[in-house]
Amino acid sequence: MKLRITHRWLTLPAIVLAAGSVFAGPPQAVWECGTVITEPGKYVLINDLAGCEEHGVLIYASDVTLDLKGHTISCADNGERLGGIVTALIDEEPWFIPVSNVEIRNGGVTGCADGVLLAAAQDSKILKISSWENRVWDDPETSDVESMSGTGITVWYSQNNVIMHNHAYGNEALGIGSWESSGNLFKHNTSSFNGGGWYGSGIDLTGETNSRLLCNRIHGNVDGILMAPSTDSGVESKGNLLRGNLVTGNDFTGIGMMGFAWDGWYWLDIPAENTVRSNIVEGNGWFDFFELYYDLYTGGLLPHPEDLCMNTWKKNQFGPAVFGPEGCFGAPVVLDEDDVCALDDD
Template sequence: MNKIFESILVFSLLGLFLTDYNCASITVGKNRAVTKIKDAVSSALPGDTIFVESGLYAEGNIIIRKPIYLIGLNFPEVSGEGNNEIFTIKGKNITITGFKLSNAGISFIDDNAAIKLDSSNHCSVYGNVLTNNFFGIYLARSTDCVIKNNTIEAFHSKESFSGNGIHVWYSKNILIESNTISGHRDGIYFEFVESSNIKRNVSFNNLRYGLHFMFSDSCSYSGNAFYNNNAGVAVMYTKNVDMHNNTFEKNYGGAAYGILLKEISDSKIHKNTFANNSSALYLEGCNRLEIKNNNFTGNGRAIRLMANSMDNKIIGNNFIGNTFDVTTNSLQNFNLFESNYWSDYSGYDLNKDNYGDIPHRPVKLFSTVIEKNKPALILMRSFFVEILELAEKIFPSITPEFLADSKPSMRKISN
């Protein structure tokens, strides 16, 4: 009896495989029987593969509801002709790869995207080139999707005429990996997203934020590079965010930040590099953050700590050559600074334990002066200011006395 069962099982499994292999493939091309992607999509059965040969396709909005593979050969160009959305995906197990998508139309009513995944799951979008679209890749109410190795660029000059490179809204378990995004409004936009990963992307020259991240608990972003974005990166109203090994560079401007953190709690910021930003790390209403082993070099302000931030731990970071290492608007301090390396530290280490014997107060008098009195900036590095600074160091009166690193590292920490 058992043997019969076994053979039935084997045959049925084989049958499964066979049906899988039996899936048809359709090739779309100028000289083929099928010349339109739309026709191929409508005639395909679930599990089919559609190959699209190179050429220019402009077919309006292509809606995909069945589980199919859509594969571009030699980057066929699909155009939205400046007024349509290109691919709209509403289903599961759909893959789009190898396309060049351009000119999804700017609209003030619809969020036209090159690829929109709406209420979809287990979909993947990889290896596409997206140029000059309103929105690039747009995910809404989707789960378990992968967005990988896409190049997304746009050349907009105004925020209102530009959408986001990768826009994720109300989704879960999304992986965004190794994409290159430039010239959009926000490079990557996250709102109401859960348990998702943003890895190894490069986001630069965007009109607003390199990464705009809100209400997205338990997400992580790591190994990304954000540079030259008009307003840097903003992470807001979220808890349990893991930010590590990212690079934030060259975000210049009065309102540009390496990262702007607003109302973030219980999160980790580890091993990031902040170089040459106007303000590298801005904390407002942030609680219980662990800011550890980061490098801050050559920034205008390395950490801008607002008075409403509490119980943050700032440990083992390097502060090298910043104009101001820490600035704050408060005379109190409820955060912990410990074992950081400060290139401005002028203390000594008599007991040779590699930690300075006298505490380091990173808040400079002059930073509190220009906080309230901006034009005084022209006195920066004046001999007079240096003298004031020295006096303030000995008798702190304007700067917060208790904001101090009690155990400053004597040597640069290798992170």
């Protein structure tokens, strides 16, 4: 379990703005790396995009549907690879062209820094995407590789989106990550075997508010579901619902709420006012549940200084290994498919 450091994406737009564009017309074919979509419409990938030097497809328009039709986008093994599919990023303030009603579906992305990056988006969807073995960007100018993603599906400064029926696995850092976003639905996703060593999560929520994590299967990651405040802005993670998830066999933790301290000084608070209900969380290495402060200076784990429980934990099936105030997590119960929608076939 280790601190997630924010992306460094500001080099991206200067590169991608030099790429060619396609214009909407139902349906438009996409067939080459570096495609930039600038007009509304329906777009279909008609072949695999292999070894993309920088990115596969960049979306600058709203009201766009990109259907991969079962094809795969892969990035080159170089220091310039960025995202397989990316929305909104530009090279001048405010750094984004906000988009809405974008749908990305039905295919695979691998070997990029971010598989799919939904930035500055609202009312958009990522559906039935497999995103695997995306790797941190080995920027020769920095040794801080953890800042360079390696995430299967990324949601960044985005609202009211649906991330559903996706599979993120074997990514170097995170399966699914969301930063300073709100009102999103993460449902019926599978996130497995992401991260390595001390760092990586199945689903990582940083500064996330009023979102729902429902019916997800999280297995074999470094950490399962991890929620924390933003170390950049201090935005809290609060008002989220985690229900019906199956979180098992992760190396360190199952579902955790983490604040930050510095050499014993309590800096950013533990996420609060979230509800964790009707989840099966078992067989995780250290703790199935936790509320704690991670000391960025010492690496220590600290309890709440006033022994307060900051979130609502109800009707969960979990093991005895927890870290937090006494009685915070309630008594474990036995759940079945009627209680835990992650067990549904749907």
